[in-house]
Each structure stands twice: as C-alpha cells, then as structure tokens.
Amino acid sequence: MWQPQGIYNEFVLRTPVLLAGEEAVRGLYNFPAVKIAVIHGWSFTEKEKELFLNTFNKKEVQFFSRSWSGEPDMQGIQGTVHEIEKFSPDTIIAIGGGSVIDGAKLCRLFYELPYFAPQQSKLSNDLLKTKFIAVPTTIGSGAEVSSAAVYIEGHEHGEHGHINRKEMVVLHELQPEVIIYDERYLKQTPHRLLLASAMDAASHLIEGYVSKMKNSIAEMKAEEGLRLLHEELGKFINNLNNRAFDSISYQRLQYAGHLGGIVQNHCIVGAAHALAHQMTDYSHSEAISLLLPPVIKMNSKDEATSVKYNVLACNAGFKGISDLVNFLENVSELAITSERRRKMKKYLYGKLLSSTKRSEQSKMTKSQLSDVQSNAQDVNCVNNVDNFFQNVKLDRGGKGNPVDITDDYIVELIGGL
C-alpha cells in the first residue's frame, strides 16, 4: 500500500469507508464479495447472526467464533486460521472488541501469507487480497483504524520462568476497507468498561497529540476527539447517575474513539502505553486508566510539553491542563474499582522493586521505598521478573513519549502512583 514519504511531510493515510448507525451492517448488502467469513467474539448473539445472514442472503457466509481468549497469540489464532483456510473466503468481517479485531487481522494475514514472519515491518506491493471489514463493539482500542495488530508472545526467561509480552505486527495493509460503527453494541457495554475504554481513547488522543512524531493534521483530529469525549463523558461526570449516562451520545463516543485510533496510528503514543503493555495480566484499558493521569503530570514537568498539553486542553473545552487531569482522574476513578487499582499498583511496585538496582532504590524517597517494599511483599512477584525497565523503554508503543523514558522516569512515575 502506498504511503507518503513521511520524512518530507506530515500525512494521514487513506481512511476506510465508514458506515454508522443502527444495524449499519446492512449497508454491506451489495458489498462485492462471494465468500464472507465473520470472525466474532464469544458474546456474538444469534440475533446478530441473523442480521448478517439477512444482509448477505445472496452470498456464502460462515461464522467463526474466535479461537483465542483475551488478546490474541500465535497459538491461539491457529484454530480460526485453520477454519478460514478451509472456507477460503474473499472477505473477512471482524466483529468485536480490540482483541477480536486484532486477532482477525492476524488471521487474515497468516491465511494469505502463511510464510509471514511477525518481525517483518513491511510488505511489498499490495499483497493482501482478502477484503477486511471491522465492526468494533467497543470504543477506545482504535484497533479498527490501526495499522497494528497487537498480540501476546510468551518469552522464556531462564529461572524467571515464562513471561508474556505484548508484541505487534505493524503494516498499513492491516487496516480495514470498511468500518461499521453500530452504537447498539456500545449500549450493551457495562458503564465501567465503557469509561475505561473511553480512557484508552483519551490516551490515544492525548499521547498522540504530544508525541515526538509531529503531525498537525492528526493534532486537529485529537483536539476534536478530546472535545467529543469531554462533552459526552462530562454529562455523566458532572452528574453521577444512570440517567445522565443514558444521555451520552454513543455515536459521538465511537467517533472520538475512531479519531483516537487515527491519531495513535500516525503519532506513536507514549509512556502510559509503554507501561500498560507490560501489564499483560490486566485489561489494557484499565491499565491505561490508571496510568494516563500520572503520565501527563510527569511529562508536564517538561515546559514545552506542558504548554502543548495546555493548548490541547483548551482547544478541547477544558480550562487548562489541571482541568484536563482532574477530568481524567475522575473518569479513571469511575472506570476502575479500588480493588483493581490496588492490585495494579502492587503489580507495578513489585516489578519496580525486583527490577530496580540498589543504587536506583537509593534514589527513592524513604516513603516511596517503604511503600514499594510493603506492597511488593504482598504480591509475591519476585519469581516472575523480566527486565521490566528495559521492556518499558523498548516498548514500540511508547516511543512517542515527549520526554525520554529513563529508569528514573519509570521509578518516579510508579513511585508516585
């Protein structure tokens, strides 16, 4: 797929065809396909199946429940790839959350290019011929517009045992041709999960905005996306009751998520993602919800970054950077239970303690060290240690952080949680 010479300019890639509205999938009635494979999550209902069958009543359709659980891994997707190979579709529709869409992207990739090596960062000319359609049932992941497919890869670390790490295949060819935003799916989503997903969307918009990879066009999309989130979630934050929640426009939230996906895809995100990607035992959106506000605070210590945050906040309808952080902390508070928050913190403290050299521990304040030590004893993570610092620093998803992610940065960030 052609992409502009990024070193010369800022650009936005080809945007897929967007279909929005209730039962928007019906718009695919005349889609030029012969054999359609629908890859779906486990909550896909018979009613939904009916909708697809009606829509594609003149085509050959088969449904495949994803063979992986949680986020995809190479072993896990094999079952679905096998089914897809047998069916040999010319069109694949992925319906579900980010992990379903990412898994379906990988299924399509390995179905078409069985020899593909995940480390490959480039494909020669227009190799993928199976059409791909994404129907996201959540917001925030941005998987439907992303060129990346995140997967879990297990690593053996000698005496430290088996470690799971998030890896990703990044190819623009993975982007779908059509995205269908049907707000019905969001309405079924639990409020807490929806808020966490919104935090993920916010992180894409905010981290992308201040990313080292400057892209003025993406910045405008980020401002618009954050404004939508602010306006819609603000209805609930300012008036915490279910009726207020019902007044939220799910379609606007979906669009905010869509814009977040575009921003993330063009401007590499930052430290919140670098850390969240190491927390494979926790949901990505929860981890982001925990980490985004403190990351903004950390990065704001850099004056230029602080100015940029402030511009974004003001253009998105906030009074300034503090107002933005307060808003995010409020959403975060509602998105994660205190129990989950405590566990995630313990997890990070444990990683920090076991990975931190004595010399680095000495840089901590007494109270930080005491917190970290007491928490670490609780989570007993000493036997499950990888090179945490290294992984955070090398994480491909965090490369856009406006401030260099150093050991000190990580220590201070986690110590301040």
Added chain:
Amino acid sequence: MEFLTDKLVKEPPFGYTQGIKAETFYPALVEELCFHYDNNPLYKKFCDNKGFNPHNSNNNFPSTENAGIERLRSLSQIPPVQVSVFKELGQQLNSVPRENIKLTLQSSATSGIPSSVPLDVITSKRQAKSMVHVIGDYIGNERKPFLIMDVDPASGFRNLLGARYAAVSGYLNFASEAGYFLKIDEATQRYYFDIDGIKDFIAKLGEQSAVVFGFTYILYSEVLRPLSEQGLSFQLTTDSKIIHIGGWKKLEDEKISKEQFNDLASRVFGVKSKDVIDVYGFTEQMGLNYPDCPCGCKHTPLYSEVIVRDVITKEPLPAGQEGLLEFISPVPHSYPGNVVLTDDIGMIVDGDCEYHRGGTRFKVMGRLKKAEIRGCGDILSNKLKFAETSTTSTTTTNTTSTTTTNMSGSGAFNYYYKENTVGVSSQTVDTSTTPASITPEEKIEVIAQQLRTALTWLRKQSVDALIGLISKVATNKWCDDSFASLSISQVQGLKFLISWCNGEYLTQIANEGLRGNRHFADGFISVDDYGTRSMRATSRGLVCHWLAGNVQVLGMFVLIQSLLAKNVNLLRISSRDNGVFEALLRAFEGEIYTTAGGYTVTGDDLLKCIAVVSFPHSNKAAGQKMSLLADARIAWGGAEAVSAVSAFPSKYDCTDIILGPKLSFSVVANEELTDERKAKKLARKIAVDASVFDQTGCASSHNVFIEKNGSITPEQFAEMLGEAMAKTSIQISKGQMTPEEFAAIHSARGIYDFKGRVYGDSESVWTVLYSENLELNAPVYSRVLFVHPANSLDDVLPFITDDIQTIGLAATGYTATDFATKAAERGAVRFPNCGKMLNFESPWDGLFIMDRLVKWNTLGGPLV
C-alpha cells in the same frame, strides 16, 4: 623499392639453418612490421594499445642457431592479430594506398563471416613465389596434369565456386592441363561426379603422373564416398599425388579420421597413402602452404614461423603441447597479416625430419569449435542490424545437416517423475537397446496420464500454501550447498532463483499474473462494485515445456508460475542440463509445509504434478507426442528450437508461449552521467546485468549505448564499467568456461584492440569493449560488454525490433517515457532499471504468463 622479404622468398623453402633464418627471416619480419606501423593507422593503434613498437624490436630477435626458447619467447612478444580481425575489419586493413590494392581475397567462410584480405602486387608476387617453392618441394616443379574435383570456372557456375576459385587458380600454376570432374545438374542445381569424363582423362594420361586436386570435404562427399559406395576406383601412375585443401572441420563432424580419408583416397585413385597430401593454409596468409610431409608433420618454410599459444592464457607453449597455432611471416605487405593467431589447434613437434626437410615441425589437430551458442541471441531473424561484419562467435553457420526421417529417433530417453503410487520413479530407458519394450512416445503418454490424475489434487490446493511450500524448499534446500551436490555458485542463476522464490515475491508474481488477485485461482471472486458478477481462473491442465539448453533454471521461473496457476507439467529438458533441473525438483522430496492454520501440503504430492523428460531433438515422435498432449505449450530457446516446437501438431485450443530468442541491451541518458559517483553507481548496476547468468539470459545486456554530452564521457563510462565488472565478478562468481568461449572473448578483444579500447582482466572473466562506432554487436556472452556512444537516445532506436526484449534504461521523466514509448512501438517489451534487467517479473516478454496458463470463468452478471 625492394624489401628484404622480396629477397627472402627467392630462397629455397626448406634447406636452411636457424642461423640463415635468423639473418634473413627476422630482419625481413621487423621491416614489414615497421612498414605497417608507419603506414597503417589501425595497426599502429593496435600496437599502441598493446604497448608494442616494432621499431624497438629488431635487437630482441636472436641471431644464433641455438636460441630455440629465446626465439619462441621473442616471437611471442609480438602481439598477434586474431583472424577475427580480418572478418570484421579486413576491408580497412590496407597498409598501402587503396589504389595499389589489386584484389581483395575472401575466405570460404566455413566458420561464418568471410575474412577479407587486401592484396597488392608486392604481396601477390611473394605469395605466388612462396607457394611455388613450397608446393614444388612436395610435388616437383615440373607441371603435371591436374584432375580437379571441382566445378570448371568456365562452365557458367563460377558463382558456386565462390572463394574456392582463387585457391583453384593458385594451383593451376602447377598444371600442364586441367580436367574438372564435378558437374552441375542444371535441373536440380546439384553436383554430380563425371565418371565418364574422368575415365577419358585418365585414359589419355598414359604413364604420366598426375595430381588429383580438390577441397577436402567436397573430395570426400562428392567423389570418394560415392565412388567407394559404388565400388568404383581408378589407377593413376604410382608417383601421382592427391592434394586436398580446405580443412577437416566438416569431416570431423562426420567422424572421418585422416587415416580413413587417406586410405579411401589412395584406394579410389590408386596412389600411395603417403602421397595423399593435406595442405594446410589460411586466407589471412595466403600463399603460405603447409603440406603434409611423409614424416607425419608439416614444416615451416624459410618464409614463416609457427608458435603455439595456450587457448586460455595465450601464453606460448613448448613443443608437444596443444594450443592455438600462430603463424608469423613477413610475406603480407599490403595488410598487417604478419603475425596471425588462428582458430586452429595444433602443436609443435620436436625432432628432425627423416625426409630431411628443415623448418619447425608442427601438426594441425583441427579447428577450435565455435563457442556453442548458449544464450538467447541465436536469432535467425534478419531484422536485427548487427554491426555489418560481426564477430564470429555467435553467427549461425551454414552447416550441412542430414535430415533424419527416423521418427522414433535414437539415443537415450530419460525421465524423472513421481508416480502416483509410492516412491519416486527415475529411470533411463535406452531406446536403442530396448526397442521392443516401451517407446518414448508411449512412456510420455503414460506420464501424461499420471500427471492428469494429480491435477485434481493440485486444483484443491490454495495458491498461498503452494507458495509457502515452494518458498520453503528454495530457502532451506536450494540454498544448502550440500544438497544433492548442487552448489549455488556453480549453477547459473540459482542464487537469483532462490531470492525470486521468496514468499512475498511469489505472491506478488501470482497477483500480477492473475489480473491483480492470485485468489482467482482458488475460487470465484467478485469483480464488480455490486457483487453480482464474479470470476475465477481454472488451470488449463497439462502444460508441456521445452526448455533451452542455456540456463536451465530459467525454466524453473515458468514452471513455478504454471504450478501456481495449478497446472500439471511435463518438461523436456536439455541433455546439457547435467542433472541440475532434476536436483532442484528432488529438493521437494519429503518436504512438508504447514500453514499457520495447520494445513499441510507435501513436496511429494507437488512432485506428482511435474515430470521431466529428456530426449534428443532428432526424436521428433516424442516431441510430437508431448505437443499433442499439451493444453499449453511453452518453448524456450533459440529460433530453431522454438520454431521446431511451433511446427509440432497440437490441440486446436492449445495455447502457446514462446520465450525467446531475444536480445537485450542497456541505454544510458546523459542526464544520468552528471557526476562520477552517480556514474560509478550506474556502472555497477549495468555490470550486474551483464554478470547474472553470464549473459546467457534473454534479458542479459550485451551492448551499452551511452548518450554523449554528459559530464562523464562514454569512454570514461566504459572504463568505469570495467572497474564495475571487476568488482561484480567477485560478488557473482562466473561459471566454468570452455576453451571455445575463451577463444571467442580473445577474438572480440582482438578486434577492439584495432577499432577501439579493450578493458578486461587477464583471466578473461570480464571484458568491456569500447569503440566510437554506433552499432549493435552480436553477443559474445561470457561477460563481454560492448559500449558505444550515441548522439541521442533516438539514435539507438534503429537497432530495436521485435527481437529486442529488454532495454535496461538509465533515464527519468520525459526522456524515459519518450524513449520507452518509441522503443515499445518498435518491438522492445521491457524497460527496467539498470541492475534489474534479469529480475524475472510479470509480465515477462510482453505477456502475463500465469494469465495465459488459465481459463477465465465468469459467474453471474453480466450487468450489461
């Protein structure tokens, strides 16, 4: 003015000592060399290119009798002129004013293009004197009746005599009377032997001894063989002689030895076998004749000397070692033919002649064969405008061929395929020993049936799984030097084939070959914006391939595409393949490829879709059988080979893909030569195009046209190309060369020493030849590049015809599109970047191969 040579040729030919020769021959030689150097600008350029000045050489020649080795060394220091120079430049080689040229001799052109030798009176006289002395020494100086086994020049058929006329005329100096006994049947225009005429002539001879004279091959084929077959013979007087000239090349082809010839000749004419005299000579030193001495050798007379050079290194060889014969003589005066390196193989023989003839003794073993045409350049078409008189190495010879009517042919029929049962069947059936068992045609039919049963399996495989398997075998097995003794570096083009078989690249090829989507081969795919009409590509069935002998792996490029289009394949490979193709296929044995989804495709199953056979060209029945069974025919090779395949009968709806014969070259616009760095980079790329496959591919570059007026001149670029060729030769190792290929390179270099500049290494791995002439040179192969300046790119257009396949184009923007458009309209098909000419792409040779190997099906619609 009398030259030293004019005195020399008055002396008797053989009664000399080395001391006399040192005093007479060498000064005469130096005098002539100096004369040419001073009067012939082309020869001076040649000498200067070689760093030789004859004015400085006089003192180098030994003057004593015991200086054999020294003599050899000093003579070998004179740069020899290749015989090819007389073919290419003969007309321009006069060292005397043009008005002094009385006659231009032309050779009989048994090896293609004739040599031209301009003669003045001085040279003619010397030739005549030398000839009279030498031949007289063998047959006596008194004139004798000559029985000439050729056509009477006065008979009205002199045109049939051609160059033989001059030679016959030379010998008439020895004739008291002459009878010509080869006649022409006016109706058929064919020779016949005048038996009655010769009988009458012999009857009238009485006791006179006579000389039978003829050209070796004609004497044999038109006289000796037919008379012997009819049981006819004559009896000449005992001291009669048979003299024959013209060389053994054609008789060697018919496996007739000199002994057999002499025996037959002596029986037919009743002369002693020792009186059958083969006279060696060549046009470039006409008049210097070397008859067979009864001692078994030939002798150099006082007027000439011989040395033998190594075919490859060109270093002089001692007595007893075979090499190229080089003759040195002061006789040629009107042209610089004094030191001539021939194409003939011979050796110097030590020891004295029992018949007391003096002079260096030597033997002629035969002519170095022309380098076998290994590439796609054997174009019979007259559309290509090669440089008018071209190098000899690749020109088609007019050899006489015997038409075989033996439809079952002869020779071994080999095949390799995996039977649809168990195990691999690889056998050789020698039809000459097992004629009653199964004929090659029958076996081909059986194989084809087996292949067709595998078609069902193949059609069920996904293109992507097949790509995975092929890619895996290429990467893991073909790359492995230890596999089946198949060394990557030794098999031409294998390295490139391996990289071409990369999964992604094959996917791209398949997409491009099947109208943008390889999955058309897997099933119906929607082709409109409404989803109402879909299309699929179904394989044609059995594809029969006739591969060329030049680069076997080229055939693999098309075989793989045919497999990806899901066809079963029967391939006839060349006997020159040396097992390479089979080894490449055997790599699939036992190989298993599993897709990401767990689907398994095995190499053994894929092998059931491929069969390889080899049989001689003469086995037309086998070729016809293959052709009739084919749903698609693919023919590679030269004009003759592809024409033969085209002529076979085939199914009415069989599709044909003819790949070759084609030629390719490179064109460089001056805008690409703006600075040295850019030019050097470009030179490296062109060097790659001339090194991959050692120029045997249809897309290999042989000529480079450089547009003038760049910052780098064409000549400077030629020099850069030389450096680039040297560097590339390290990265892309060269295949083994035959002596004939070395000779072809030396021959081309020899010509360019006269007409331009030669850049090349001492081992003849690479050669860049530069001249100011704008011409298209016939390929020499073996990494020989001709570089020519052009005033504009449009000047190159006249060289482009349908026979030009690829033009490596170094140009951009309008210059590129304008040239490519004009060149395409003249017939060229590919204009890749330099350095990528050999990268097998789709379309190839103007067509999408996979597209041709499928039938397109539609489902639903059409909307209109």
